[in-house]
Amino acid sequence: MAIHAINISGSATSTGSFGTIQVGGKHIYGDTDGIGIGTANPDSVLHVVGTAKFDSAIIQKVSDNSYDIIRRLEQPEGYKVYEGWKDSITAYGISVSNPGTTYDLVVKNDGNVGIGTTNAVERLTVGVAAVNNTISDVLRITTTGTYDSGGSGGNGGALSFGQFHNTYPDWQVAQIAGTRNGVSWDGALHFFTNDGSGQTTITEKIRIESDGDLLLISGSVSGSSTSTGSFGSAHIAGNVGIGTTSPEQTLHIKSTTADVNLKLQTTSGTHNASIIIDSPADRDAILEFQEAGSYKWLIYSRGGHSDKLYFTSPSAANAIVIQQDGKVGIGTTSPAFP
Numbered sequence: 270m271a272i273h274a275i276n277i278s279g280s281a282t283s284t285g286s287f288g289t290i291q292v293g294g295k296h297i298y299g300d301t302d303g304i305g306i307g308t309a310n311p312d313s314v315l316h317v318v319g320t321a322k323f324d325s326a327i328i329q330k331v332s333d334n335s336y337d338i339i340r341r342l343e344q345p346e347g348y349k350v351y352e353g354w355k356d357s358i359t360a361y362g363i364s365v366s367n368p369g370t371t372y373d374l375v376v377k378n379d380g381n382v383g384i385g386t387t388n389a390v391e392r393l394t395v396g397v398a399a400v401n402n403t404i405s406d407v408l409r410i411t412t413t414g415t416y417d418s419g420g421s422g423g424n425g426g427a428l429s430f431g432q433f434h435n436t437y438p439d440w441q442v443a444q445i446a447g448t449r450n451g452v453s454w455d456g457a458l459h460f461f462t463n464d465g466s467g468q469t470t471i472t473e474k475i476r477i478e479s480d481g482d483l484l485l486i487s488g489s490v491s492g493s494s495t496s497t498g499s500f501g502s503a504h505i506a507g508n509v510g511i512g513t514t515s516p517e518q519t520l521h522i523k524s525t526t527a528d529v530n531l532k533l534q535t536t537s538g539t540h541n542a543s544i545i546i547d548s549p550a551d552r553d554a555i556l557e558f559q560e561a562g563s564y565k566w567l568i569y570s571r572g573g574h575s576d577k578l579y580f581t582s583p584s585a586a587n588a589i590v591i592q593q594d595g596k597v598g599i600g601t602t603s604p605a606f607p
Contacts, residue, residue: 410447423448425456440468455479548572577602 305311307318364387365374375383383389386396397405410426425448431440443462450457457478461471476484485505510516513523522529533542546554555569567581579602580589590598598604 421449423450425449437468441471444471450479 303311303314303316305316305318306321308316310316363374363376373385375387375389377383377389381389381391382393384393384395386394388394388396395407397407399405410428412424412426425446427444427446429441430443431437432442433440441463443460446459446461448457448459449455457476459473460475461473463471473486476486478484485507487507508516508518509520511520511522512525512529513521522531533544535542546556548554549572551573553569553571555567557564557568558566565582567579569579569581571577571579576593578591579587580591582588585600587602588599590602590604592598592604596604596606
């Protein structure tokens with residue numbers, strides 16, 4: 270007959286084997302190793318085979334470190350998962366450790382998450398063992414799917430930044446993306462920002478190409494610091510200002526306190542220093558002289574329209590004209606002499 274309720278009381282101590290007690294269809298076995306429910310060979314103080322239900326928390330006391338643990342799951346290989354535990358210093362929600370006692374993942378009671386470290390000082394702190402002269406891959410943002418050598422250009426993962434997520438969950442203020450750029454294994458790093466036209470309207474501002482070239486898509490470069498050294502190639506899509514943050518032309522060099530000079534120099538004994546003004550077919554190549562923003566002289570070539578070099582002023586459209594055969598005209602565009 271099954272026994273559904275047992276009350277055991279007393280102060281005496283008894284030892285020995287007491288056989289089997291059946292409760293609700295389950296046998297309870299007792300021996301020198303512990304109590305077994307559903308097993309006659311318990312290997313711990315309490316060994317349950319089957320489903321166990323607890324209406325209150327289970328507090329596990331690990332005597333060697335004085336840890337309080339609500340629940341611990343452990344595989345025979347030594348992998349452990351702790352839920353709701355604390356040591357003498359820190360309280361944790363969840364932790365996962367490997368057989369080497371290294372904590373692979375911890376969730377602290379303040380919500381911070383640590384991967385590879387228990388010292389989660391930010392919402393996410395990731396730590397890897399340092400190796401001298403080695404850059405360690407700590408975080409990888411990637412894509413999945415099937416590789417397409419001809420159609421996967423521009424494909425890649427990104428890291429996005431937002432604001433006030435509860436109110437504006439789609440708001441993107443900036444993004445950094447890494448893409449496949451070109452052929453083979455070529456890659457590029459892209460920097461996007463929101464220019465204010467919409468919550469998700471981000472546009473590319475800077476790109477680092479696979480060959481190391483820097484491409485400034487839009488915006489300007491300004492500052493007062495001094496940098497020296499070799500910087501390789503840079504491609505800037507907009508205007509460049511030196512001494513000004515509001516360049517009016519492709520290259521605008523300005524000073525409000527000193528002379529402005531442009532110096533082209535080569536120290537190579539086998540090369541020349543030159544200025545090249547190149548225009549498309551049938552367009553002018555122009556060198557313009559101004560005073561306070563108003564033009565005073567133009568020196569230009571008419572391209573395919575003429576082989577002549579023109580000197581023009583506001584008061585003389587063709588003040589001087591030089592033909593390629595050396596003939597010079599003053600006040601005429603068809604010189605006959607010398």
